Amino acid sequence: MVRIATVNDAEQLNILNDEFNGESETSIDNIRNSLMNNKQEVVIVADEDDMLVGFVCVQLKKSFCYDEYMPEITEVYVKPAYRKRGLASEMITFAEAYCSKNYPLHQYELLTGQENLVAQTVYNKLGYVDDNELHLSKRVKTERVYTRSATYQKFEVLKTNRNKRYKYGEFFVEGVRNINNAVENGWEIVSFLYDGDRKLSDWARDKLAAVRTQVNYALRGDLLAALSGKADTSELLAVVKMRDDDFSRIPLSENPLIALFDRPSNHGNLGTILRSCDALGVEGLILTGHGVDLYDPDVVSSTMGSFFCVPAVRMSDNDSVFALIDALKARYPGFQVVGTTAHHEKTLSEVDFTKPTMLLIGNETEGLRRIYKERSDVLATIPMNPRGSASSFNVACAATVMFYEAVRQRAAATCRGEVAGGAC
Structure with a gap:
């Protein structure tokens, strides 16, 4: 049911607003x-059995220049589980009817993000079009940080202290590609940090103007430089909200290819594997055991933006991993777990990667633990040059080779018409 909000809805609206705008x-x-x-x-709400699942806010603008009101829809939110049911359209239509009945007016306005193409499609179907007027805004929620205050010390611990990162549920991001990909893939940007005395580029100004944050911080130049991990200080740093460690975040295809990295011990290797997942189409990465922090700035930076494109989730215990494997085997006929080893087992080319597959990647020093080898359906190795001195690859190199072989086999099978999807 769609209706006008009442005072009794305040508590539930506060919960919805926390989901929409942040706490x-x-x-x-x-x-x-x-x-x-x-x-x-x-305020219009969508009410499902006395539970609010969405809301729309309409601002009734009135200027002495005009006799009529100019209603502007400024906020539209529907809980994720209730989307694609037409509730946003229903609330907007209700709002239009209510305003038309109660106020003199001749048009409606609607505020939405330039990059929110999905929402724009919905609004276009309701008759909202670009009227070629430019909407400008000036952010006033900016704090100046010119000393090593408590606020600045929080930035320092987000960069250096793993436990504090998880306490706050936030992490540090630096680099144009990383920030662009974070925004484009819908990660919640908590804050931007920038030099308050430096002229910013068009890119940085656009990000500050277009991206919704809780608060931005203008820092003294030397303080920003101390936080930056680059010799040439980045003009924009971002504090980003972590995402839940929920396997459902990984959108599996009909023939999934996923990877598990057990106890990663090197930031660069973890970042490179995430980048390889992104480049070769591995659908998600699972991290197990105690290893380097997924959200460490060095890991994020080494992915060159891929961090925000490939879902990565942490699983703290083996039982959760094995339960997941059992569920995937039940869901996908022929699902296989392929363990990796430097010893002489099946070579990569002898493994059938056209099946739904989870690749298990071992620790850089100790390799794959025995408990994971025992749960593998097959152990695979990369054949090395018998006349060479190298007995194995670096783990990131080995993972990339294995991902490529899996993708190569699937592409070849697609060309032969043996499996659906993929590139030929």
């Missing part, structure tokens, strides 16, 4: 007061 943007009391006293706003 601490407002309070239940503020929402209750606004619902009672703000005559310039209409």
